[in-house]
Amino acid sequence: MSVTSVGRVWPQRSGLEEHLRIHTGEKPFKCDQCGRAFTIAQGLKRHECIYNTERPYICDQCGKAFPLEVKLKRHQRIHTGERPYDCNQCGKKYPTSRDLQLHQRIHTGQKPFSCVQCGKAFTQRTGLTLHLRRHTGEKPYDCHLCGRGFARSDGLQIHLRTHTGEKPYNCIQCSKSFTSKSALRVHQRIHTGKRPYNCDQCVKAFSTLTRLKYHQRNHTGEKPYDCDQCGKTFTSTSGLKHHQRIHTGEKPYDCIQCGKSFICKSGLRVHQRSHTGERPYKCDQCTKAFSTLTRLKYHQRIHAIKRLYNCDQCAKGFSTLIRLKYHQHNHTGEKPYVCIWCGKSFNCRNGLKYHQHIHTGEKPHDCIQCGKSFICKSGLRVHQRSHTGERPYSYDECGKTFIREEGLKNHQHTHSGERLHICGQCGKAFTRMNVLKQHQRTHSKKKTYTCDQCGKTFRLWNSLRSHHAVHQKKVMFPCDRCGKIFWSSSSYKCHRQTRRCRTFAQKKITEQLSDRQTVDSQSQNTPEQLDSFQGPNRSRSPSALSSHQHSCEPSPSGPNRTSASDEKKNHSVSEPVAPTSEQNIRLQNLQIRLHRIQM
Structure with missing residues (x-):
């Protein structure tokens, strides 16, 4: 005779009684050594094996010992691969009847273990026990090396491998190794392309359930994790943890090659690719490779013809909504991001962030080959091409290559003759926007760049940079002809190319x-012939020079009141009437x- 309770059927009353204890919370079976209680006798028996040091049942394949024969048999199924218990709904196989029972709750939807604080239900009691530790904050498993606590024993075991460097789970496709089987399983989805977790609002798919949950918070706006120092909210605990390190200054992940530290492990992993040159993310359309998935996605938008976000004022299309918003600031003139030091405003957050490095002097991106530092990562990336010789931008018509994309665009204008950038005040057109901006400053007379040491203002940033050398007392460009010193290359070039280098020119x-x-003295011309050519003022005498100096000086009575006779006299040197010799x-x-x- 079977007994029914809450839709479930038990062949014996004892099974129903054991089940009812789950709802009542009754635990009649207590351990004599630690006092822990259990709902069924089998649970107590399994628990007592912890205190039983005798393990007479040994596995002949791996040497592992067990206190009970039934546990040895279950263990041996790992080696043999035997899974005698089949699910009658999906055909999945399990090594123990207990594992099969737990699996079948997925099909039935049965979750008999509920949390009294948040109402979340679980298929197993162990799942509820582990969940309750989130509310209580209990972490009973401590790492003896660093003191970090864990709610689960397997979490501690995986963590210990970070100290030992052990990674026992290897990917058969790329030989990458991992500390846990779950991490390997998630990684293998990169190769298979499997993303079993789908968002029901935007059809976006994810490889893990956790990532799907974090993504869904973008739709709901939920950010349950708050920073207790600045109040900023986050969708995930990992995001909060990484953010808090900004306040504490903690950077626990160090690069073993250059010593640079990082807030998160992913940052270190991406940085290490700059040493190894690894670029695992390849574009399937142009064979270009990237060190991060984010850069690959940005690059793929170049190939994508479809631009989802269009500007309603100029019809320009953008691949992301944030880029469209930044673009619309150009029409509205809105610059919501303001520098707290100088009050300068920007239309995007990145522009403000890079600008603030000018005030702080911070240049966080260093070249590992020459030590030069840069404000932004893109500047470092372009600079590194000077070491590698890489010039990825080429023009098909002439074959000329460029380090920067802007260089290619500017060069294309030289072929087409196109001048898209027009001055609104004088109508003058330019091929480059930065040249137009420099030109517009000649109209406004505005000097936007100020020296922080003497207060002198400049229209151009290059002029300010050259001026800084005066304060730093750097001899930047000395003239090897006359010894004069210049603080900018433009002044030096102008000095060399004109007659301003007087010492050299005079010499x-x-x-x-x-x-x-010497040549004239050896020529056939006589002094009388020279006198007849030069007139009364011989060009070799000092009087010729004084006469010419008089002709160069303005007359006291005005510049246009010179008599005809004086004019003829003054120009007797420079304009000979009847030259008799080319020499x-x-x-x-x-x-x-x-x-x-x-x-």
Whole structure:
């Protein structure tokens, strides 16, 4: 005769009585050594095996010992692979009847163990016990190496492998190893592409149930984890934990090659790829590879023709909503992100973050080859191409390659002659936006860059940077001709290319004069011929120089009141009426140039 209770049937009354104890909480079977109570005698018997040090039943394959023969038999099924208990609904097999019973609760939906605090139900008592520790905060399993506590014993065992470096679970496809079987199982979904957990709101799929739950909070807006220092909320405990390290300054993950520390393990893992050169994420359309999945996704948007988010003012399309919002700030003029030091505002958060590094002096991204530091990671990435020689952007028409994408775009304008950037005040067009911005400052006369040491202002950032060298007393560009020192390359080049390098030019012209006079003395021209050519003022005499100096100086009565006779007299050197020799003309020109330099 069978007994029925709450929709379940037991062949014997004893089975029903044992089940009812789950609801009543009665535990009549107590351990004599520790006082722990159990609802059934079998539970007490299993518990007493902990205190029984005698283990007479030994496995002949791995040497593991057991206190009961039934436990040895269950264990041996691991080696033999025997699973004698089949589920009649899905055909799945299990090594013990207990495992089969627990599995069948998935089909029946039975969860007899409920939490009295939050109402969550579980198929097993152990699941409820572990869940209750979340409410109580109990972590009975402590690591003897670092003192970290765990709610589960298997959690402690997995954690200990981080100290020993043991990773017993290997992927057969890529040979990557893991500390736990569950981590391996999740990893294998990368190769199989399996994502069994689907979001019912946006059809997005995930490889783990935990990631699905975190994702669903984006739809509900739920952020149950609060930071007790700044009040910021997070969708996951890991997000909160990583955030709190910003306040504490803790960076527990160190790179063994360069010593750089990181807040989270994933940050260290991505950083290590900069040393190894590993780029595991490959684009299936252009063979380009990336070190992170995020960069691959951003890259794939280049190939994607479809742009889901369109601007309602200019019809420009964007692949993400956040990029559309940043773009719309260009139309509205809105710049909601304000620097607390100088008040400068930006239309996106990243722009503010990189700007603040200017005030703090922080350059967190270092080149491992030359030690140069950069404010943003993209700047470091572009700089590293100068070491590797990589020039990924090429123009098909001429074959020229570039390190930056902007360089390629600017070069394309030289072929097309296209000048898209037009000044609104004078109509002048430019091929590059930064050149237009520099040009517009000539209209506004606004000097936006201020020296923090002397207060001097500049229109261009390069001018301010060159000015800083004056305070730092750096001899940046000395002239090897005359010894003059310049603080910028532009001033130095201008000095070299013009007659401003007076010492060098004067020396050079004097040498040329000396050579020319030597040639003239050996020529067939007589002094009388030279006198007839030069007139009363000989070009070699000091009077010729003073006469020319008089012609260069403005008249007291005005610049246009020179008489015809004076004009003829003043220009007797520079404009000979009847030159008789090409050598004499060259000699006169050299003397005039020397006179102008000495003025």
